[in-house]
Amino acid sequence: MIESIRITEDNHVLEIEIARPEKKNALTGEMYRSMTNALGDASQRREIGAVLVHGAGGAFCAGNDLADFISGPDGGIAAFEFIRAIAAFPKPIVAAVQGLAVGVGTTLLFHCDLIYAAPDAQFIMPFVNLGIVPEAASSLLAPATIGYAKAAAMLLLGEALDAHGADQAGLITGIVAKDGLLDHARSKARALTAKPPEALLATRRLMKGDPTAIAARIEEEAALFRDAMQSPEAQEAFAAFFEKRPPVFAARD
Numbered sequence: 001m002i003e004s005i006r007i008t009e010d011n012h013v014l015e016i017e018i019a020r021p022e023k024k025n026a027l028t029g030e031m032y033r034s035m036t037n038a039l040g041d042a043s044q045r046r047e048i049g050a051v052l053v054h055g056a057g058g059a060f061c062a063g064n065d066l067a068d069f070i071s072g073p074d075g076g077i078a079a080f081e082f083i084r085a086i087a088a089f090p091k092p093i094v095a096a097v098q099g100l101a102v103g104v105g106t107t108l109l110f111h112c113d114l115i116y117a118a119p120d121a122q123f124i125m126p127f128v129n130l131g132i133v134p135e136a137a138s139s140l141l142a143p144a145t146i147g148y149a150k151a152a153a154m155l156l157l158g159e160a161l162d163a164h165g166a167d168q169a170g171l172i173t174g175i176v177a178k179d180g181l182l183d184h185a186r187s188k189a190r191a192l193t194a195k196p197p198e199a200l201l202a203t204r205r206l207m208k209g210d211p212t213a214i215a216a217r218i219e220e221e222a223a224l225f226r227d228a229m230q231s232p233e234a235q236e237a238f239a240a241f242f243e244k245r246p247p248v249f250a251a252r253d
């Protein structure tokens, strides 16, 4: 186990805590690999009935570590392995979101089942701003979950949705006060593990819809994503982030 991903178990629930608070829980290759392994393990073990994901230190997750994107060759590969794993994960996933959920920090939520958010939660999918494209089948699942118009504001303009907006749009299950958020999410995860497992898993499978369409969209996005990562637009956006300046993209005229 690595320090920045803490895996624990309690009452048949496997908990994944993203714990890199000094970088707002941005995900590195080794963090993705650790979570992918934890999901693989949890899917095999009968005694695990649900997974709970949360972030340490006031943020949920600031998305992919942008330094990892720049430094390659791993940039993006571990992320897509994690995305495939969470999309195919057969058991219920509960998320407790406080503070920022950026990039994959939001898109992973489309593969969760119950999402509880603190009032300070902010959901942001800034892919276009970064010169890249959506991932985790969010180009399919965002319009399907929150409607095209809200998805367009998030995915084309990169606008944030706050907790209230996310609740209204149907992105989350509910809003819970920050100090009770984790306990609430834990109690819901435990409640899932007390249900008859076969009926629960079959119901979830039916609700999730056609897995081949989701898997195909993940791969379609991944191919575009890999190309976009090499583009001058993305290189400028990543450089601007670390130089703490606004990006300057090519003029239209």
Ligand SMILES: C/C=C/C(=O)SCCNC(=O)CCNC(=O)[C@H](O)C(C)(C)COP(=O)(O)OP(=O)(O)OC[C@H]1O[C@@H](n2cnc3c(N)ncnc32)[C@H](O)[C@@H]1OP(=O)(O)O
Pocket (backbone or CB within 6 Å): 022, 023, 024, 026, 027, 062, 063, 064, 065, 066, 067, 076, 079, 080, 100, 102, 103, 104, 105, 126, 127, 130, 135, 241
């Ligand atoms: C396949 C997956 C794709 C994706 O996920 S694409 C999305 C990638 N993520 C992003 O583009 C988010 C980038 N980060 C930000 O825009 C901002 O940060 C936040 C809005 C998340 C937070 O802003 P604020 O509250 O002002 O905090 P701060 O001072 O910017 O961040 C604290 C420290 O955390 C580092 N950090 C934050 N996010 C990332 C990241 N994604 N990759 C690498 N570092 C990150 C910063 O640089 C800084 O560090 P220092 O204290 O050393 O200056």
